[in-house]
Amino acid sequence: MHNSFGILFLTLCSGMTVVGQVSGGVQLEMRSYRADSAIGAPEVPERLGLNAYIPLSYRTGALTVSLRYEAYLTPLQGYDARYTGTGIPFRSIDYRDEHFHLTVGSFYEQFGSGMILRTYEERLLGIDNAFDGIRLRWNSTGMRLSGFIARQRRFFTWGGLIRGAALELSPAQWGIGSSLRWHIGAGIVSKYQPDTDPLYRLPENVLAYTLYGAWQWQSWRFQAEWAYKYNDPSTLNGYSYNPGTALYVSLAGQLAEASFLLQAKRVDNMAFYSDRTATGTVALLNYLPPLSRQHSYRLATLYSYATQPGGEIGLSTDVIIPLPEGSPLGGFGGGTVSVNYCRIHGLDTVHTEPLRYRSSFPGIGRTLFLEELTIEYTALWSSVLKGTLQLTRQIYNRDVSEGLRGYGLVWTWIAIADIAYTFAPQQTLRLEFQHLWSRQDRGNWVYGLLEYTLASRWAFTMWDEYNSGSPVHHVGQHYPGAALTVLLQRWKLALGYGRQRAGIVCVGGVCRYMPAANGFSLSITATL
């Protein structure tokens, strides 16, 4: 199948040179591995890992033909070892005109916020749960209809059988309540998997649906989504026959000069895979967006939180206060002070019979999963000096988030300063200083980074992450590193060397464990 599709693609390319457009890209991620017992970096027999992604597409008129070549020789440490090998796991033919969009082959899809369906690609985490099948979309003024039948990518093969459809309406575009600018939608997904279990009688077809809508009036926006999944016993939920539910509401608005966002979410038994025996990120059908803040700085991501699909309830609030240009805090170019708070608990559940439990609504449990407060100040102080100061307080339930026992809550304070100083035309020095205080787990951490950039050309960065431990748990471990990044028109090359600590890496609230490593890294990206 790979070969025949590749030949078709190349034939199309060679046959229509003067009327179409070819585009593509390259991403190569290479790393060498050296055993380092001080940080727990294991010996890797191959000593070198490579992940490569080379997408290519050809477009002519309403037709687009795409493919992506991938190579894992051998996969980088931390990626699922079943990715080993090479192939073309993504290939598709798209026809798109004003009203119709037909996809044959690979595609990604999302209904609502993704609570019953989201397929996507996140290379950093090794996630690619693309569908392979047929999808038809039709849209007209104020209406969009989508339906598909597909299998799902599992490494270099496809499995499962998934059917879905969604309808989205924007009545405001028909003149109904146009001052509100409102949108509503509904989606339904069904997966099929034969029941071969000798013990349980398992549902072979599992249905899930979602209803969502957004209402906007001036600067106010209210958004809500309700999702329901019929009983779906699986490895991850302990073969519970309970249905799954999820509710997600948010309200954004403006009071005086401040912008704010309030969000609340309740999730109960919403893990949804195309294979009931799957765990992790392979064969995953849905995405449960976490309420916690998505941090950007190194130490603030040390204890990253991901939505617990088994059950959680929480709320979060964001307030952003603008600082005008010329004000004492806003400085030369203005800035913002933002405050984010979130608190997430487990659900209060009672087991009523084997493989079933009762969970009342809202059912806020006593177990704290996460509490976090972040205050961030950022400003352009002058034409040459800009920066960010951040203070974060976290209470993180390590047992829940990392699937451990006996570690309990980790309490941290994290202070961060990120200052950039342009000392000569196009030449900037950037300094990051971060400190994490904790009496639990591995204690205190310090992180320092110094970066010199010559705009549009190259950057040299050096850093050290130091785990100083605590009075009861002395560690004293350094994780130094350095990297040179070069920009050459459409190419970006980054060569680095250093230690990498073991830990959880999260993107969008989905996490993957990264083992400790010591060695060189080379990253090459290009848009062709």
Place this chain on the structure above:
Amino acid sequence: MKHVLIAVGAVSALWAQLPPVSLTALDGRTVRADTLHHPGRPTLVTFWATWCKPCLLELATLHRLYPQWQAETGVHIVAISIDDARTSPKVAPLVRARNWRFEIYHDENGELRRAMNVTDIPHSFLLDGSGRIVWQHQAYSPGDEERLYAVLKELVQPRSSTPGETP
């Protein structure tokens, strides 16, 4: 293989344009990416996210320079947020607080990002008055805007050749 090389060589000489992928505006409208450029005027399309610090620094800088650049070059700036469902609700409050006047769109599940082969953000594309991509740049550090401004000036002035960096 020979046919393929000839094909790629011939086609790559053509100017690329934005693909016909759907995006969502802040008010929920659906907009096709291939209609984003403003005929006769340059358009800067930049990919960003609320959690990307260099992106926020770049957009803050562009916000400060935008009135002057618009007056001198007529440039239109379009900022495409790749925030997913976790952080996309934060886009509108952030844009309001920072008073950004750019056109802002959501690419929530990364359809345009994949079609444009954007790996890391920020990643900017400059389109000429007929929607052709004439320049692109990855990453942002202070001073990058000076290079962009030079390319913009060159683009809007009568010329016989294309700007310095190829598409």
